[in-house]
Amino acid sequence: MIKEINNGHVRTEFSKGITTIEFYHPQSNALPGKLLEELAHTIHAAANDGETRVIVLRSEGDRTFCSGAFFDELRSLKNLDESKRFFMGFANLINTMRKCPKFIIGRIQGRCVGGGVGIASAVDYAIATDAAEIKLSELSIGIGPFVIGPAVERKIGAAAFSNLAIDATKWRNADWAKRKGLYAEVHTSIENMDESIKRLADSLSHFSPDAMREMKNIFWKGCENWDELLYYRAGISAKLILGAEAQMALERFREKVS
Template sequence: MIQTIQDGHVKVETEHGITTIEFYHPQGNALPSKILHELAVAVSAAGSDAGTKVIILRSEGESVFCSGASFDELANIRNEEEGRRFFTGFAEVINAMRKCPKFIIGRIQGKCVGGGVGLAAATDYCIAWNNVDVKLSELAVGIGPFVVGPAVERKIGTSAFSQLAIDATHWRNAEWAKRKGLFAEVHESIENMDESIARLANTLSHSYPEAMREMKKIFWKGTEHWDELLKERAAISGRLILSEYSKIAIEKFKTAVKAS
């Protein structure tokens, strides 16, 4: 797994049946291909580990849970095949979370953008801080939330998903996300959020694994075709990201980040 600060990293720790998967990237916990791949591998491994009863998905830092796709990597995509491969990384993570037989608790401590909203939606129970804001920013860079869309729509419904996808520059607050079902709980402090996560994880770590496995099958019923669907969606994003519109939008974003 990646361990350098420059590239970010994914860390996995298991204690008392609770496996914590934590990711980090210096650019707002962005998701380059390597981190996407390592997240998918980590989730799959925890799912098949007899010592893991429940999983917590979290990121490092305080202000940003996940800023979505790596703009540096997006800017370097030169053809449709490279684009398809990059966006397939999001498909692999979501499908790994979907097929994992263990419940995944999401810890959302900061802003949640694009693919980060997809990660939150793909967890089985998401707990957030009330200062969190969310948005699906893909249309602002000339693509759309095609790969993460099925996970988001499944969790919050078509109407709320379309609102996020269409108004791509507008932030929604944590209470909005809770009303729509993205977050199961919203807490007034980081401490209260973490206490609730610890309580639930401990309870689930002592629950019957086979019962939880069967429950998860029911919760995700109807998504069996996602292996192919998300790959098809990745191809759409991979084609659109090559447009002149996208190239200009990404460069503007990178310039703004450097200036800030």
């Protein structure tokens, strides 16, 4: 099944207990608000599907897993309500992944920027290629990784998260991300990555759903307040993106890519 959204899509396939969810956007797999909403909705549906034992989350293409927020939409935000609604898209997606009772395997085939790092942090087991560099670029556009921060910090620790967040223009390679705990595995080719994902997903599809649900509850212990926390964090980003510094940064970015 495929759902077309804003020139992109969310595609779902099911086979032998495994639901694969793929997202795509022509601008380096960026995430407009409607695509964020559909992705969260699709994960929620798989979470409540009795036949699904494990979820594989992936994006289309081979260069970029996800480039984060869709800058065209960021530039179009006119007021605080619109801005808050956009950033709540990331909050809702992360919370949907957190609450999902099934393990989510992340297929990270390429670069992750901003919100893409947040998604990679929110999966339960990330398998990547050595092309999967990461960067938290939010500070460079006048905001910060406020919404995705709790997921990233939970995964890689406060020190590594602060390093990424402060040095907002520096790429960290996949080996760095694996050493910090973001990636469980890093492979030298897409073929090897996909083989490992298939092996793990096939194994998990035969394991006890009740046991995996209880394990996931333990893994995410201490995050029960994230509905409120990420709502608050979305408000910080929503306010900052409307400010003069962020607007100037977005305009500089527009001029650079045009």
